[in-house]
Amino acid sequence: MKPGLSLRVSQHLALTPQLQQSIWLLQLSTLELSQEVEHMLDDNPFLERTTEEAEREEFGVAQADLPAQRDDYADDAQHATGSASSDTATSSDTESGDVTAPADAAPDWEGDGSADLSPDDSEWGGEARARHAEDDTEAQDLAHGHESLTDHLHRQALSLRLGEVDRSALRFLIESLNEHGYLEDPLEELAAGLAGADALEEQEELVHHFTVALRLLQSLEPVGVGARDLAECLTLQLRHLAARDDAQVDADTVQTALRICEQPMDLLARRDVRRLMQACGASDERIRAAMALIARLEPRPGRRFADVERNLVVPDVMVRKLARSSGDGQPQFSVQLNPDVMPRLRVHDIYANALRGHKGSEGHAGLQQRLQEARWFIKNIQQRFDTILRVSQAIVQRQKNFFTHGELAMRPLVLRDIADELGLHESTISRVTTAKYMSTPMGTYELKYFFGSGLGTETGGNASSTAVRALIKQFVAAENPLKPLSDSQLAEMLKEQGIECARRTVAKYRDVLKIAPANLRKSL
Structure with missing residues (x-):
């Protein structure tokens, strides 16, 4: 075998540490981002929090997803030998899943985020205002004063x-x-x-x-606390009613309810009146009255002591309806980032200037790498919020009818629609819309809420699954309690509205809405 030399040109993408961090920050929720920022502030001496107004770095919406410049990744060329061109790597490209980082490659921040990128070492988040005590919401005040x-x-x-x-x-x-x-x-x-x-x-x-x-x-308040199971919890509350001698509650009904609680709970759950009549020796009317009394009891005594702060959602994006309208009479909406969730960070000027004055000293290279890491962290934080804002603006534009008329006007929307419009990958849109929330005139929703598949209509168009669920909820709310609508009847009613929806699909949507089947919704 004769040895020889050959030249081969190949092209591949390398997932740099900066892009890895950008992807990581994009998928974090508001709480997780806050924890990550606190960790970086503790770990990196060149990073500090600020409340001063300063000029934004030039990494705004217009630059968020543009191809990176070769100078940004000059040092990474040593780790990606054989790459034909690195300036085609974008944030959205790395989301495709075809890009992998070398397993043994240690993060290298040197050469990235240099003084050319951020000449003034200023902070990002100049639009964010400092948070004051009087700005806290009423829900947060209640949470801090909550008794467990x-x-x-x-x-x-x-x-x-x-x-x-x-x-x-x-x-x-x-x-x-x-x-x-x-x-x-x-x-x-x-x-x-x-x-x-x-x-x-x-x-x-x-x-x-x-x-x-x-x-x-079990004698303490709330009544029912300390029970070992649901039957004991209901029994404790019924005994409390019997001891009160409340004139509004019939004593015979309370005794019948106590006998019902002695039976298997599945009979009560299925509302099997016939078997309960046999087991308790009571009339149909008495059993139904006892079941109605049990339905008014509290199955979870600790419910009102639940920690409301844990369930408090802080929106990432704020949508407000503007007073003016467009030329065609359609309402206009303002989409802005929530300043309370935007970290206000900058590079520590004193430490950065001191490092510049001691070039060539021992440990300078390591400190220089930490400085570049701080600058890239600020840039990636900014790009995260810029991407969230762009996606939110696209969602509001597509779902403008929802913000005007509510759930029934929701349009079918999938991740690919927004990805194609913004020139991003679907996985990027998925990361942006997960655990990110939007405050709207209709309420606060996760960004994923605005996406839904479409169901065919008689006119050949599509109806959003979200709108169909809202329609089912509306039908059930208006039904006769004595004759609740079955899934087949709901499917027929949807068909009358021009929406093709099978009975099994109606049952699935009903379960998502946590609506009980017709036999359990029937009034006693």
């Missing part, structure tokens, strides 16, 4: 005159409740976990104290 279920029960326990052992047992049971107010673990298991598997006498003593403490716990 355990705190509520501990406060009541302080008024009980108990010995030290019983007080400790009651405190232990309160801490063992789940978020709904149920005691999921049996008393024997709780005792075994404290005393050990071999200390049988100590276990029996603990079970005795836990039994006494459980009765005390």
